[in-house]
Amino acid sequence: MNQKNIKFEIKKKLNYLDSKSFANNNLPLSIIQYDTKDVLNSLNTLLRGWPTIGKEVSNVEKKIEKYLKIKNAIMLNSGGSANFLILYLLRSIYAKKKHKLSEGDEILTPAVTWSTTVSPIIQNGLVPVLIDVNLSTYDINVNLIEKSITKKTKAIMVVNPLGHVCDMGKILQLCKKYNLILIEDNCESIGAKFNNKYSGTFGIFSSISMYQSHHISSVEGGMILTDDNYYADILRSIRANGWLREVRNTKTRKNFIKSNPELEESFMFPYIGFNFKPTDMSAALVSNQINKLNKFINKRTFAAKKLINLLKQYEKFLILPSFVNKIKNSWFTFPIVVKPNKKFSKKDLVKFLSDKNIANRPIIAGNIADQPFLKKFKYKKGNLKNSDLVMKNGFFIGLHHKLDNKKINYISRTFDNFFNKITK
Numbered sequence: 267m268n269q270k271n272i273k274f275e276i277k278k279k280l281n282y283l284d285s286k287s288f289a290n291n292n293l294p295l296s297i298i299q300y301d302t303k304d305v306l307n308s309l310n311t312l313l314r315g316w317p318t319i320g321k322e323v324s325n326v327e328k329k330i331e332k333y334l335k336i337k338n339a340i341m342l343n344s345g346g347s348a349n350f351l352i353l354y355l356l357r358s359i360y361a362k363k364k365h366k367l368s369e370g371d372e373i374l375t376p377a378v379t380w381s382t383t384v385s386p387i388i389q390n391g392l393v394p395v396l397i398d399v400n401l402s403t404y405d406i407n408v409n410l411i412e413k414s415i416t417k418k419t420k421a422i423m424v425v426n427p428l429g430h431v432c433d434m435g436k437i438l439q440l441c442k443k444y445n446l447i448l449i450e451d452n453c454e455s456i457g458a459k460f461n462n463k464y465s466g467t468f469g470i471f472s473s474i475s476m477y478q479s480h481h482i483s484s485v486e487g488g489m490i491l492t493d494d495n496y497y498a499d500i501l502r503s504i505r506a507n508g509w510l511r512e513v514r515n516t517k518t519r520k521n522f523i524k525s526n527p528e529l530e531e532s533f534m535f536p537y538i539g540f541n542f543k544p545t546d547m548s549a550a551l552v553s554n555q556i557n558k559l560n561k562f563i564n565k566r567t568f569a570a571k572k573l574i575n576l577l578k579q580y581e582k583f584l585i586l587p588s589f590v591n592k593i594k595n596s597w598f599t600f601p602i603v604v605k606p607n608k609k610f611s612k613k614d615l616v617k618f619l620s621d622k623n624i625a626n627r628p629i630i631a632g633n634i635a636d637q638p639f640l641k642k643f644k645y646k647k648g649n650l651k652n653s654d655l656v657m658k659n660g661f662f663i664g665l666h667h668k669l670d671n672k673k674i675n676y677i678s679r680t681f682d683n684f685f686n687k688i689t690k
């Protein structure tokens with residue numbers, strides 16, 4: 267089959283998948299992000315014979331560095347691996363003295379988040395301290411941070427949730443005052459800004475995820491972002507078995523080679539490592555999506571604004587997401603919390619939406635303190651009043667760059683029908 271035919275067949279198949287996922291007014295949580303060009307780029311890495319980590323990964327890393335204006339983007343196989351590796355590094359012999367974490371140190375983090383924000387804290391011998399979140403924006407409540415700080419508190423692992431950015435002004439102030447390391451789990455918010463600076467560029471480290479349903483997708487994939495060249499050099503190596511091949515700093519490379527003259531350079535392992543490598547196949551898939559990220563974000567913002575305007579009339583019953591001063595969202599989904607009321611429950615509403623083919627699911631992993639895995643390990647928590655409400659009454663519906671006027675109006679009409687019924 268020639269290239270033109272292959273291209274035609276891929277396009278046909280992707281169009282079919284798209285039409286299938288939107289058939290019968292079906293509104294999925296997420297869409298397929300990649301297009302024909304992305305699939306061809308990815309296929310080509312297989313046909314070139316080097317689909318594992320290589321020049322496509324470096325290319326994507328450079329593109330993200332340029333986009334976010336950060337010195338180092340290190341691609342990995344997932345965002346969860348990124349969170350794990352950041353904390354592993356800070357617990358390891360490679361941590362700078364001022365950053366070194368010890369067993370039992372406490373890490374402040376929001377209660378409403380994903381499992382692999384919190385599990386890497388525990389997996390690295392640290393203690394998560396869960397802090398309540400704000401409703402509507404679902405970010406850590408900065409007013410509760412100070413009273414959770416103890417002698418053992420060493421870092422804040424904030425989460426920029428659902429395309430929103432935390433109050434970085436206050437968080438940076440607190441980090442300075444109490445000498446805390448700031449890590450940003452930015453897995454859900456690539457492209458968002460606080461005071462015109464990209465989320466994920468405030469912390470010493472941050473993570474992003476390029477999982478299937480995210481703004482840009484390598485199917486599975488993530489990154490660590492850091493302006494620290496010393497750490498970046500080590501991270502590139504320890505994601506890839508601790509290999510010398512991945513060490514970029516020429517002086518460091520030369521030193522390792524000089525002090526181990528008997529070893530073969532391409533099979534030298536200067537650092538203790540993992541295999542968290544991404545593939546060129548994944549990197550080639552996402553590469554071109556980075557060029558379109560701003561366009562995707564604009565379309566998501568249009569959809570969010572329109573939905574908020576259409577659903578505003580139901581604010582007596584619903585907590586809707588909101589726009590916040592200084593913050594430019596990179597909308598990820600459309601979260602809603604049902605206000606406790608006597609007319610209907612969250613279950614009634616999500617059942618109604620599901621029956622009308624509007625897919626929905628809990629907000630991130632809800633209140634993580636209620637997840638079974640955490641109960642087996644040591645953790646601390648403050649009063650989690652809002653997180654409990656999010657767990658009990660929260661859900662989100664899909665928001666993506668293919669949510670056009672017709673689909674938005676269908677969502678709005680479905681809410682109208684529900685409220686007409688319950689307020690009769």
Ligand SMILES: Cc1ncc(COP(=O)(O)O)c(C=O)c1O
Nearest residue numbers: 344345346380453454475477488
């Ligand atoms: C807040 C947060 N952290 C971490 C992750 C993990 O990312 P990944 O699925 O790429 O491992 C996710 C996944 O969506 C997430 O939402």
